[in-house]
Amino acid sequence: KAREAIPTEVSSVGQIKDALRNRIKPDNSKVVAGKIASLHVINNNYTEFAKRVEELSDALERSLIIEGMTQSKAHEMAVEQTVKVCRLNTRSGLVKSILSSTTFSDSKDVVAKMIVEQNNQVKERYNNNADNSRYSNNGSRHNGNNFNNNRNRSSNNNRNNNSNNNSNRGPNSRSNANVRALNAHAPQERTLRAEEMDN
Numbered sequence: 001k002a003r004e005a006i007p008t009e010v011s012s013v014g015q016i017k018d019a020l021r022n023r024i025k026p027d028n029s030k031v032v033a034g035k036i037a038s039l040h041v042i043n044n045n046y047t048e049f050a051k052r053v054e055e056l057s058d059a060l061e062r063s064l065i066i067e068g069m070t071q072s073k074a075h076e077m078a079v080e081q082t083v084k085v086c087r088l089n090t091r092s093g094l095v096k097s098i099l100s101s102t103t104f105s106d107s108k109d110v111v112a113k114m115i116v117e118q119n120n121q122v123k124e125r126y127n128n129n130a131d132n133s134r135y136s137n138n139g140s141r142h143n144g145n146n147f148n149n150n151r152n153r154s155s156n157n158n159r160n161n162n163s164n165n166n167s168n169r170g171p172n173s174r175s176n177a178n179v180r181a182l183n184a185h186a187p188q189e190r191t192l193r194a195e196e197m198d199n
Contacts, residue, residue: 029063032056036081041089046118049089050111057082057107082107086114092121 005023010016026032036056041049057078064074083104087096095117104110 026059026063026066029060029067032060032063033081036060036085037088039085039089046111046115050108050115053082053085053111054108079104079107079110082110086110090114090118092118095121 001024002020005019006016007019010019027035036053039049039052039056060081061074061078064077065071069077083099087099090096090099095114098117099110099114102113104113
């Protein structure tokens with residue numbers, strides 16, 4: 001670009017500088033900020049996303065300085081723009097809050113913080129799902145044991161009831177047999193008494 005910007009005939013170094021300033025200009029800060037805002041994480045490729053954010057953040061800082069802003073203010077605005085794009089690229093409310101409440105010294109720190117917190121969220125979600133599945137399996141196992149215990153209890157109760165019925169049936173059956181035996185001997189006794197009276 002510099003070779004193309006320099007005229008074929010130059011008479012001084014100042015002329016070369018002017019030609020370079022006029023032909024080689026960075027993008028306007030608004031254009032760079034728009035490019036940053038349009039960045040998205042594609043297919044969970046955070047490496048490419050981080051690379052593009054850092055490049056455009058540096059470009060924004062340079063543009064702001066060329067436009068007359070102080071270096072410290074330009075750096076601060078570049079970091080703020082990075083925080084905004086990182087918040088747009090996460091669905092987690094917790095990660096959004098962390099990015100908004102943390103003070104960052106560099107754009108690289110913002111991207112790194114977002115990636116770390118995203119990974120923490122995924123790990124916590126996985127651990128919670130594992131704990132829930134373990135709890136549900138234990139619950140179903142306990143329910144099965146309770147069912148078996150109840151079934152064993154009911155069968156034991158039935159056995160006890162049957163044994164009680166049999167034991168109750170025993171004395172009654174013996175008494176009934178005695179009554180039948182007495183009734184069987186009763187006619188013979190009446191006949192003997194009648195014969196004695198006739199004699």
